[in-house]
Amino acid sequence: MIIGILKETKVDENRVAITPEGAEIAMNHGHTVLVENDAGVGSGLENVDYTAHGAEIVAGPTEIFARADMILRVKEPQPAEYRALRDGQVYFSYLHLAASAEVTQALIKSNAVCIAYETIQKADGSLPLLIPMSEIAGQMAVQEGAKYLEMAQGGDGVLLGGVPGVDPGIVVIIGGGVVGINAAKRACGLGAKVYILDINLDRLRYLSDVMPNNCFTVMSSPSTLRALVKKADVVIGAVLIPGSPTPKLVTRNMVKSMKRGAVLIDVSIDQGGCFETSHETTHARPIYVVDEVVHYAVSNMPGAVPRTATMALTNATLPYVLHIAANGWQQAMRDNPDIKFGANVVKGKVTYKGVADAFGLAYTPIEQLL
Numbered sequence: 001m002i003i004g005i006l007k008e009t010k011v012d013e014n015r016v017a018i019t020p021e022g023a024e025i026a027m028n029h030g031h032t033v034l035v036e037n038d039a040g041v042g043s044g045l046e047n048v049d050y051t052a053h054g055a056e057i058v059a060g061p062t063e064i065f066a067r068a069d070m071i072l073r074v075k076e077p078q079p080a081e082y083r084a085l086r087d088g089q090v091y092f093s094y095l096h097l098a099a100s101a102e103v104t105q106a107l108i109k110s111n112a113v114c115i116a117y118e119t120i121q122k123a124d125g126s127l128p129l130l131i132p133m134s135e136i137a138g139q140m141a142v143q144e145g146a147k148y149l150e151m152a153q154g155g156d157g158v159l160l161g162g163v164p165g166v167d168p169g170i171v172v173i174i175g176g177g178v179v180g181i182n183a184a185k186r187a188c189g190l191g192a193k194v195y196i197l198d199i200n201l202d203r204l205r206y207l208s209d210v211m212p213n214n215c216f217t218v219m220s221s222p223s224t225l226r227a228l229v230k231k232a233d234v235v236i237g238a239v240l241i242p243g244s245p246t247p248k249l250v251t252r253n254m255v256k257s258m259k260r261g262a263v264l265i266d267v268s269i270d271q272g273g274c275f276e277t278s279h280e281t282t283h284a285r286p287i288y289v290v291d292e293v294v295h296y297a298v299s300n301m302p303g304a305v306p307r308t309a310t311m312a313l314t315n316a317t318l319p320y321v322l323h324i325a326a327n328g329w330q331q332a333m334r335d336n337p338d339i340k341f342g343a344n345v346v347k348g349k350v351t352y353k354g355v356a357d358a359f360g361l362a363y364t365p366i367e368q369l370l
Contacts, residue, residue: 001325002032004068006061007039010075012283012298014042014306015313017072017093018321022314024053031325034058034068043306065089070325074313075300076103085110088347090329092321094118094133096299097344098245098358099272107345113329114345119243119352120320121341127242128338129320131178132312136302138182138238141265144296145171145234146190148263148287154294156261158233161191168192172228174220174249174274175238176203179267181211183236188212195228225249230257237266237274243344244354245272252276256291266297273297330370340366 003026005017016039018026023033033055037047047057058064064071065084073093077085079102085091088111095116097104107114117129127134142160149155149169162168171187173180176198187194188211196211197220198204204217211217218224229235229250235258239246246268255264255277268274269281277290278297286298302309320339324332333340344352349364356363 001069001328002034002067003321003325004064004071005033005035005039005055006064006071006073007036008042008074009078009080010300013075013300013303015074015300015303015310016040016043016045016306017074017313018318019310019314020045020049020053020055022318023050023055025318026322026325027054029322029326032056034064036061036064040310043310045310070321072317072321074303076100077106079106082106082110085112087111088113090115090324092117092317092324092342094270095344096270097352097355098243099270101359104345104350104355104359104361108348108350111348112345113343113347115324115329115339115342116243116344116352117317117342119342119344119354120338121242122338127178129313129316130240130242132316133302133309134178135182136305136309136312137267138179138184139186140301140304141179141183141236141238141267142171142186142190142234144286144301145187145236145263145265148294148296149233149261151261154261154287154289155263156233156259160187160233168214169233170195170231171234171236172232173197173236173238174225175240175268176200176207176217177238177240179238179240180236181207183238183267184211184215187234188215192234195232197225197228220249226254226257229254230259232258232262234263234265235275237264237268237278239268239274240271242354243352245358246274248274248276250275250277252291255293258291258293260292261294263294263296266295267301269297270299333366334370340370343369
């Protein structure tokens with residue numbers, strides 16, 4: 001199979017879909033790898049790094065779309081690329097379609113086979129291609145929260161870890177999944193007082209066992225959330241419903257009740273966000289202020305640390321890339337149920353129920369196309 005690696009064009013996205021070493025492994029399995037010129041530069045990977053591992057550098061995206069059987073990308077297609085997608089071509093990336101009717105409709109019209117990294121799912125319910133980026137985003141959420149608490153950045157001037165004789169800052173984390181636990185580890189390590197909320201009692205028991213004594217597990221409810229956000233210095237939204245829009249758990253009234261200069265970090269923004277006052281921001285302009293509360297809602301947080309993120313992403317995606325390339329998308333989905341969960345829009349049909357429900361579209365089970 002011919003595998004094409006597109007350069008990212010989304011604002012401030014510096015990751016690339018595969019490392020040179022990953023490209024070499026694909027070629028060792030008998031596939032051809034085309035890499036768009038300078039696709040890896042943002043991650044510190046030059047064209048020569050790819051050619052040294054046997055990949056072919058091509059001038060621009062037009063040739064990638066024209067020649068590749070499967071396209072690998074970190075992010076969704078951008079508007080200028082919608083018409084370039086071909087009937088039956090596999091597009092494999094983070095799609096987050098439930099947050100964008102425009103992209104969903106474009107992919108339906110393309111008749112391409114669009115497989116989302118974020119909904120590939122194992123039998124135990126884990127999301128193997130989302131986990132590495134969630135690990136990074138969780139840690140970054142605390143870094144960004146600590147930075148924007150600085151008075152010069154608009155924050156309330158609190159040091160999260162405190163100092164002897166002075167109370168530490170309070171971090172409230174909504175969601176105890178991969179993002180949440182990584183954020184909690186980082187915040188606890190800084191010495192903050194951390195509350196982590198979830199609605200799964202088994203998950204809370206696990207978190208209580210593994211987290212240090214400055215982390216407090218709490219069953220989430222609207223009243224509990226209202227009480228905690230009032231005293232929080234940083235609130236991290238780490239809510240995920242795979243493939244579906246995120247519920248707005250923090251209302252505008254809750255935001256109004258928060259301390260002046262508190263910081264909201266909405267890691268869920270790529271699925272629509274879990275704060276009613278959230279809207280997507282970029283690394284170039286990451287924050288805005290509503291009701292004297294600082295909001296950070298960058299949708300591609302790991303793009304700020306692309307060297308780490310690109311390596312972590314390749315480690316996770318490559319086995320699935322190789323399976324699809326070796327067997328074709330239909331047989332790969334028959335053989336591997338994990339990949340079948342990744343099918344979001346296939347041959348003009350919406351094949352992921354969360355996406356169909358988000359926009360009131362007809363849902364077609366992927367089994368009907370296999």
